[in-house]
Amino acid sequence: MPHEIAVFGILMPTLLPLFVLSMLLQIGLDWALGRLGVYEKVWHPALFRWCLLIVIFSGLSLPLYR
Incomplete structure (x- = not known):
């Protein structure tokens, strides 16, 4: 590749679209984990x-x- x-x-480097895609996936996963209440059980949510x-x-x- x-x-x-x-x-x-x-x-442009191939990693740039992969990073944007990973940010979009992380935003969706962050929303789902927030709705499930996972961040209340995590020691440091930002980390x-x-x-x-x-x-x-x-x-x-x-x-x-x-």
Whole structure:
């Protein structure tokens, strides 16, 4: 898989759309976990949200650079 994507003649790294996709997935998952009350049981909700974003982004980008 190429490491750059051409969008309207501009080269951008492949990780940029993956990061945007992971942010969108994290927002949806954050909303669902908030509705289920998971954040009331977590020690540090902001740290949990950050780690969730890192896990989603790593899971999406790891197959790209394997």
